[in-house]
Amino acid sequence: MNAFVEKPPSASRAALKSPLVMGYEVVIGFETHAQLSTQSKIFSRAATAFGAEPNTQACAVDLALPGTLPVMNKGAVERAIQFGLAIGAHVAKKSIFARKNYFYPDLPKGYQISQFEIPVVQGGEIEFFLGEQKMSVRLERAHLEEDAGKSLHEDFVGQTGIDLNRAGTPLLEIVTQPDMRSSAEAVAYAKELHKIVTWIGICDGNMQEGSFRCDANVSVRKPGEALGTRREVKNLNSFKFMQQAIDYEVRWQIEQIEDGHAIQQATVLFNPDTGETRAMRTKEDAADYRYFPDPDLPPLVISDEWVQRVRAEMTELPRVMAARFVSDYGLSDYDATALTQSRVIAAYFEAATKACGQPKLVSNWLMGEVSRRLNTDEIALDACPVSALYLAALIARIADGTISNNAAKQVLDKLWLEASATAEGQTAVGQVDQIIESDGLKQMNDSGELEKIVDDVLAANPKNIEEYKAGNAKALNALVGQIMKGSKGKANPQQVNDLLRQKLD
Ligand code: ADP
Numbered sequence: 001m002n003a004f005v006e007k008p009p010s011a012s013r014a015a016l017k018s019p020l021v022m023g024y025e026v027v028i029g030f031e032t033h034a035q036l037s038t039q040s041k042i043f044s045r046a047a048t049a050f051g052a053e054p055n056t057q058a059c060a061v062d063l064a065l066p067g068t069l070p071v072m073n074k075g076a077v078e079r080a081i082q083f084g085l086a087i088g089a090h091v092a093k094k095s096i097f098a099r100k101n102y103f104y105p106d107l108p109k110g111y112q113i114s115q116f117e118i119p120v121v122q123g124g125e126i127e128f129f130l131g132e133q134k135m136s137v138r139l140e141r142a143h144l145e146e147d148a149g150k151s152l153h154e155d156f157v158g159q160t161g162i163d164l165n166r167a168g169t170p171l172l173e174i175v176t177q178p179d180m181r182s183s184a185e186a187v188a189y190a191k192e193l194h195k196i197v198t199w200i201g202i203c204d205g206n207m208q209e210g211s212f213r214c215d216a217n218v219s220v221r222k223p224g225e226a227l228g229t230r231r232e233v234k235n236l237n238s239f240k241f242m243q244q245a246i247d248y249e250v251r252w253q254i255e256q257i258e259d260g261h262a263i264q265q266a267t268v269l270f271n272p273d274t275g276e277t278r279a280m281r282t283k284e285d286a287a288d289y290r291y292f293p294d295p296d297l298p299p300l301v302i303s304d305e306w307v308q309r310v311r312a313e314m315t316e317l318p319r320v321m322a323a324r325f326v327s328d329y330g331l332s333d334y335d336a337t338a339l340t341q342s343r344v345i346a347a348y349f350e351a352a353t354k355a356c357g358q359p360k361l362v363s364n365w366l367m368g369e370v371s372r373r374l375n376t377d378e379i380a381l382d383a384c385p386v387s388a389l390y391l392a393a394l395i396a397r398i399a400d401g402t403i404s405n406n407a408a409k410q411v412l413d414k415l416w417l418e419a420s421a422t423a424e425g426q427t428a429v430g431q432v433d434q435i436i437e438s439d440g441l442k443q444m445n446d447s448g449e450l451e452k453i454v455d456d457v458l459a460a461n462p463k464n465i466e467e468y469k470a471g472n473a474k475a476l477n478a479l480v481g482q483i484m485k486g487s488k489g490k491a492n493p494q495q496v497n498d499l500l501r502q503k504l505d
């Protein structure tokens with residue numbers, strides 16, 4: 001049904017072979033509801049905060065009292081524009097709000113205000129890595145709409161209550177083309193989309209609270225055949241469930257087809273307790289919703305100036321930043337992508353790199369030792385006890401040869417425990433140097449002292465020398481080990497190697 005910017009699949013995608021499941025190709029398209037981070041609702045001034053007492057954040061407009069009229073929230077439109085710009089989509093100069101009619105207890109108006117034929121964001125593309133493979137998924141559209149209320153099933157009294165706090169909360173519904181070919185690709189797409197909306201700050205991304213809700217449309221077909229009938233899987237409120245639910249659904253559909261049953265288009269719910277999907281209702285068609293333009297709202301008009309203003313105020317996007325990390329710092333595409341997983345990581349990396357001028361070391365330490373310790377302590381980088389400046393000070397001492405990698409890990413251990421207790425006025429460099437000094441971690445850079453140890457070890461190990469000369473390269477390692485021991489670990493292994501070869505070859 002895409003009437004918009006139809007883009008052919010990129011050459012790299014067309015060249016990719018789809019992974020098959022039991023001889024079937026999996027086809028997945030996503031619809032994601034991102035709750036926009038405005039203070040007030042999309043058509044009223046009621047607050048949008050999560051977790052308030054039921055029905056304390058619903059005003060007359062949200063309750064659909066007679067005589068009330070919706071007024072568009074500019075902040076919600078602005079966020080939609082930001083999203084469109086972030087993914088290289090077309091931002092429509094004029095889009096239309098429509099009424100989607102259905103009857104449900106948590107929908108007081110009897111219709112939801114949404115966009116149908118002309119959405120605000122059209123086309124666009126999301127690029128991401130699946131392992132080392134670069135992928136892209138084309139978007140069909142992203143449209144503005146209001147959320148419905150919530151039905152609260154109070155099992156203990158056998159009744160259902162209605163909470164209208166969520167009614168009128170602004171949503172951006174983001175719809176992809178059916179471009180994904182595996183559950184792993186679908187999860188990678190969803191993670192990338194999540195990264196983009198949180199990075200540009202239009203959505204808090206909280207999946208548990210329902211701020212980022214993904215529905216997966218799943219079908220299977222034999223390679224080369226027309227698209228199969230899809231079922232829409234809802235209730236995927238974690239990336240883990242997303243993968244489980246799609247895998248289950250794919251197996252279920254293949255079994256049905258193999259047993260000779262046709263797939264019925266349906267909406268199904270994932271049950272995380274059983275790991276199964278179950279049909280909720282047969283799927284409505286657009287015609288069932290009797291869409292028509294909402295007479296209460298004028299067309300949404302977005303001027304070029306408005307788009308320019310939004311563009312000028314936008315932060316650098318993750319993939320633009322990643323490209324800059326590659327060109328400015330000589331990092332690999334893969335590392336640059338990893339470092340732009342979130343703004344916190346990117347900011348930490350850049351601050352440390354600016355302070356010590358060692359992008360590759362910073363990248364390695366950040367993705368390696370630092371993230372390992374964060375995982376162990378179960379804390380996020382923004383709560384890291386070692387700030388970017390401290391890591392930079394440490395790395396500067398590795399780079400200038402003062403300490404070895406191993407010694408640096410010991411310093412990091414200490415910093416991890418002590419950095420927060422830094423004496424007033426003491427600089428990061430000062431504290432790092434002090435730990436190196438007091439713990440005797442300085443690398444042995446005086447070649448005279450080292451040479452003496454080398455000579456002693458050689459004199460004591462004639463057998464290893466013989467073996468080495470006879471062509472056993474491993475014998476050299478034994479000698480290096482002895483020398484490192486003799487230096488109490490302070491020798492620079494590279495220097496030891498060089499000295500040994502110089503003496504033996
Ligand atoms: P609706 O609005 O009725 O849900 P759409 O045409 O908007 O239908 O499509 C919804 C989603 O389903 C889109 O993400 C689209 O890519 C995906 N989709 C459409 N056809 C298929 C199919 N045969 N298999 C898997 N996904 C599909």
Ligand code: MG
Pocket residue numbers: 031175
């Ligand atoms: Mg749809």
